[in-house]
Amino acid sequence: MSTLRQEQHRLVWEYDHQTLWIEAWGSQGLRVRATCLAEMSAHDWALLKPALGTPEIRIAGDTATIRNGRITATIHDRGRITFTDRTGKVLLDERWRNREIAGLTYNATNVPAREFKPLAGSTFQITQRWEAQADEKFFGMGQYQDGRFDLKGSLLELAQRNSQASVPFLLSSRGYGLLWNNPAVGRATLGTNFTEFVAQTSSQLDYWVTAGDTPAQIVEAYADATGKVPPMPDFALGFWQCKLRYKTQEELLGVAREHKRRGLPLSVIVADFFHWPTQGEWKFDPRYWPDPEAMVRELKSLGVELMVSIWPTVDKRSENYAEMLSQGLLVRTEGGVRTNFEFMGNTVFFDATNPKARAYVWSKAKKNYFDKGVRVFWLDEAEPEYTVYDFDQYRYHLGSNMEVGNAYPVGYAQAFYEGLKASGVDDVVNLVRCAWAGSQRYGALVWSGDIDTTFDSLRNQFAAGLHMGLAGIPWWTTDIGGFGGGDPDDPAYREL
Numbered sequence: 001m002s003t004l005r006q007e008q009h010r011l012v013w014e015y016d017h018q019t020l021w022i023e024a025w026g027s028q029g030l031r032v033r034a035t036c037l038a039e040m041s042a043h044d045w046a047l048l049k050p051a052l053g054t055p056e057i058r059i060a061g062d063t064a065t066i067r068n069g070r071i072t073a074t075i076h077d078r079g080r081i082t083f084t085d086r087t088g089k090v091l092l093d094e095r096w097r098n099r100e101i102a103g104l105t106y107n108a109t110n111v112p113a114r115e116f117k118p119l120a121g122s123t124f125q126i127t128q129r130w131e132a133q134a135d136e137k138f139f140g141m142g143q144y145q146d147g148r149f150d151l152k153g154s155l156l157e158l159a160q161r162n163s164q165a166s167v168p169f170l171l172s173s174r175g176y177g178l179l180w181n182n183p184a185v186g187r188a189t190l191g192t193n194f195t196e197f198v199a200q201t202s203s204q205l206d207y208w209v210t211a212g213d214t215p216a217q218i219v220e221a222y223a224d225a226t227g228k229v230p231p232m233p234d235f236a237l238g239f240w241q242c243k244l245r246y247k248t249q250e251e252l253l254g255v256a257r258e259h260k261r262r263g264l265p266l267s268v269i270v271a272d273f274f275h276w277p278t279q280g281e282w283k284f285d286p287r288y289w290p291d292p293e294a295m296v297r298e299l300k301s302l303g304v305e306l307m308v309s310i311w312p313t314v315d316k317r318s319e320n321y322a323e324m325l326s327q328g329l330l331v332r333t334e335g336g337v338r339t340n341f342e343f344m345g346n347t348v349f350f351d352a353t354n355p356k357a358r359a360y361v362w363s364k365a366k367k368n369y370f371d372k373g374v375r376v377f378w379l380d381e382a383e384p385e386y387t388v389y390d391f392d393q394y395r396y397h398l399g400s401n402m403e404v405g406n407a408y409p410v411g412y413a414q415a416f417y418e419g420l421k422a423s424g425v426d427d428v429v430n431l432v433r434c435a436w437a438g439s440q441r442y443g444a445l446v447w448s449g450d451i452d453t454t455f456d457s458l459r460n461q462f463a464a465g466l467h468m469g470l471a472g473i474p475w476w477t478t479d480i481g482g483f484g485g486g487d488p489d490d491p492a493y494r495e496l
Contacts, residue, residue, distance in 0.1 A: 002079060004064045006057045011066040013075050018114070020079060024053030028069035028210050028221040031181070032081070035204035036116045036124065045181050045407065046226045046437035047208060069221075071176070071211040080113065083176065085211045091176040092209065095129040095194050114205060123403065126182075126202050130195040136174050138190050140471040142167030142435070143448055147460040151190050151467075158186040158197075158406065159391060160383035163449030165434045166406050167471040168197075169222055177218040179208040179226070179437055183407035185391045201402035215470070222472050227441025229474055233427040235305050236376075236445070238267025242307075245272035249289040253298060260302050269299065270307045270378060279347050280314030280321060282361065283368035296373030307376040307431065308369050312361075312384055312412060313340075313347035320364070324350065329357035331384075332395040340394065342387045349384045352411030353404060354397035362419035370423055377416050382409040382434040409434040410442065417442035435473050445475040453482030455496055 002015040010023035017036045025031035025047065033040055055068040062077040071091075074082045083092040094113035115127040138151040143165040148154060151170075158166045158180070168180035168188065180188070184199035197207070208225060212218035241259070246252040252269060259266040277285045284292045299306050314321050314330060324330050331340055331349040339346045351357045365377065386394070394401040396408070413432050420428045420443075428443035435446045448464055451457045461478040468476045486493040 002062060002077070004059050004062070004075065006059065009052050009055055011057055011059075011064055011073075011075065013064070013079055015079055018079075018116070020075075020114075022066050022073050022075070022081070024055035024066070024068035025208055026050040026068075026210075026221065026225045027053065028071065028212070028217075029208050029225055030055075030066065030068055030071055030073050030083075030210075031206070031208045032073075033204055033206050034114055037122055037203060041204050041206075045183055045206065046179060046410075047181055048225065048227055048441075050225070069211075070213075070217075071209060073209075083209055083211070085175055089175070091172070091174055091211060092178070093131045095131045116205075119201060123201050123203055126184075126199045126205050128197045128205060128207065132192055132194050133174060134192075136172055138170055138172060140167070140169050140171040140177075140467055141188065142169075142471050142473075143446070143464040143468050143476075145451070145457075145460050145464065147456075147463050149463050149466065153192060154188075154190050156188045156190070158184070158188060158199075159389070160406055160409065160434050160436070161389060162383060162385045162433070163451055164383075165409075165436075165446060165449075165468070165473075167435055167437055167439075167468065167473055168406075169437055169471040171215060171218060171470050175213065175218070176209060176211045177222050179222065181206040181208050181437070183404045183436060185402050185405055201400060203403075219470065219472065223440075226438045226472060229440045230429075230443050231427045232475065233429055235267050236429045239265050240268040240270065240307070241266055242270035242272060245274065246270075247288060249284075249291065249295050253295060256299055256302055256304050259304075266302075266304050268305045268307050268376065271309060272378075273309045273311060273380060274344070275309070278315045278318045279311055279345055280318035280324075280350075282310065282320075282364040292369075292372045292374075300373070305376050306374055307378050308374050309378045309380050310361075310365065310416070311381050312349045312352065312379075313343075313345075313381060314350055315345040315347050317345065321348075324357070324360065327356065327360070328397075329354060329360055334393050334395055334400075336393075340384070340386055341381075349381075351397050352408050352415060354411075357397070358411060358415035358418070362415050365416070366419060366423060370420070375420070375425060376430065378431045379409075379412050379416060380433050382412050382432050384408055406436050408436075409444075410436050410439050413439050413442035413444040429475070431477075435468075437472065440473050440475070444473065445477065446473055447476070448478045450483045451479060452484060453486035453493060453496060455492070457482055458496065 013020040020034040097109040097111040117125040184202045186198040189196040210221040398404045432444040
């Protein structure tokens with residue numbers, strides 16, 4: 001027989017080796033956590049700490065309910081959870097196919113809704129299943145290059161890649177939103193027969209649910225729970241000029257001057273990658289950029305902001321590599337040679353999940369860019385982009401990449417957001433090539449990465465941008481005309 005009890009704003013269910021918490025989180029949400037370990041993890045991941053809610057909790061025998069705002073969860077006998085709205089309509093119902101030898105039900109398939117498959121150490125492969133609803137449509141979940149708008153019937157990888165951003169907030173046409181609050185690599189199956197989320201390596205189940213009468217209510221409740229964007233600065237709403245790449249200070253200034261001479265609008269111009277001497281040095285190469293301060297002053301006199309590209313890569317020949325290695329500021333490998341990315345050198349990423357690493361990289365950026373007048377940063381390679389996406393090969397400060405890897409772009413954005421705020425910048429906006437839930441609160445303006453220069457790819461960006469907005473990332477953009485490939489002599493390429 002299971003145990004049910006109330007602990008302040010939390011409903012607790014225990015049976016055998018599993019402990020389940022359902023608690024009021026914000027004014028309109030419920031957070032669900034479950035583990036088979038002795039203690040629940042204290043990590044909140046994408047969620048902000050809310051003021052304690054005042055839920056209505058009722059326990060009657062083996063059944064209990066917890067209501068918070070517009071959403072109610074009911075725990076049935078044996079632990080099945082059903083979520084309903086304020087009218088009693090079922091929004092989300094756990095899918096149990098388990099047998100009870102001496103009970104009232106029997107099902108030979110014996111598949112639980114919450115499944116914990118033990119792995120080495122104190123981790124599990126965790127699966128959560130819900131019943132499918134025939135009339136349901138799904139939106140959100142971040143940025144994928146499939147071109148689909150209704151995601152019903154999709155299988156989505158919960159992992160970060162160049163041009164793919166996993167932001168696991170699901171908006172349902174049935175009137176609820178669900179945040180899979182787990183940064184582990186995994187998958188989401190939005191099937192016609194069931195809905196399933198899997199974390200391949202994790203210590204506990206963690207998700208958050210809200211309900212609303214309109215999509216706007218749902219997304220607003222999600223923003224309250226995970227953070228809202230700071231205001232977009234006026235300068236950032238104009239035209240941004242970038243190419244791969246301006247090689248010298250004089251070349252970049254020449255383009256800005258010509259825009260102004262012709263009366264063409266220009267708000268931001270970009271010093272793209274390899275303006276530095278070596279990856280991991282986060283400074284201008286004085287051979288080609290001899291006077292950054294004078295460059296920034298002239299651009300500002302033209303009404304143009306300079307945006308500087310930042311890469312998280314640290315070349316082993318970099319002046320900072322030995323110090324960062326000794327202080328534990330770099331991503332580790334589980335075996336073999338410690339190399340994460342082989343583009344133009346053998347490099348290792350700085351560990352954005354480590355607050356010391358975030359502070360170190362910002363200190364270099366502040367000295368070499370901010371103190372010279374730069375106020376906007378392009379945080380490239382933010383997935384991060386591994387040469388080989390063997391996610392089980394890498395380890396971070398907070399855990400293995402399999403457990404926490406999807407949160408890397410959040411830490412990357414956080415490093416520059418907190419650095420800029422501490423330096424007196426109020427409205428922070430930085431261009432970032434990836435995101436996870438919560439990235440928006442760190443001023444992340446996401447763009448869709450290295451997409452193809454085709455009309456098919458352009459079509460995909462419409463769906464990708466809409467899903468990102470519905471997943472709580474309202475600042476989003478894409479490369480005009482795409483990034484790579486194409487024949488400049490092809491009329492279709494020119495039209496694009």
